[in-house]
Amino acid sequence: MSLQLLAADVVNVIAALPDPDPVAPPGFEAVGTILGWAKWVGLIAAILALIAVAVMFMFNSRRGEGGEHVKTFVAILVGVMVIGAATALVGFISGS
Template sequence: MLSLVNDLAQVVTALPMDVPNPGKGEAPPGFERFTDILGWAKWLALGVLVVSLIAAGARLGFGGRSGDGEEHAGRIGRVLLGVIIVSASFSLVSFLAT
């Protein structure tokens, strides 16, 4: 088994590692409109998530007396996870596009 791994390692190291250079990588013409749309979508999604977070907090406050705290805390966790996903996705796309 060890000789098989050594043989495989020798084959992999013998392969040419000539990676082509794709160039600078420029955005296509008109890409600014796409980033504007992404910006609007991000702020719209974050606005909806803020309203959802406020509603989940109000439900937690009112439902805490009846013992439904865990369910409402789970909602808050899901909304915060949504905020993280929306923020990270926009940042990642913006980083890759520029």
């Protein structure tokens, strides 16, 4: 058997494999609820962190040190984006 025929057989076998949609097992509805709560808590924590950074900006700008917290502000914004896009990111990575 030639290498080309073997490669063609492998491709045909891979193409014939089923690709089912992901389905949660029975009884896992609570997991969705817990994930929803975790996302909600994460977004509330991010809002509180943004308020805290705004207060630090306010106090430190009076002393001329306002720009030092920009890195913290950007890190919080990146965290908010990751929390908000977590479902889409996992779906993209897993290919579903």
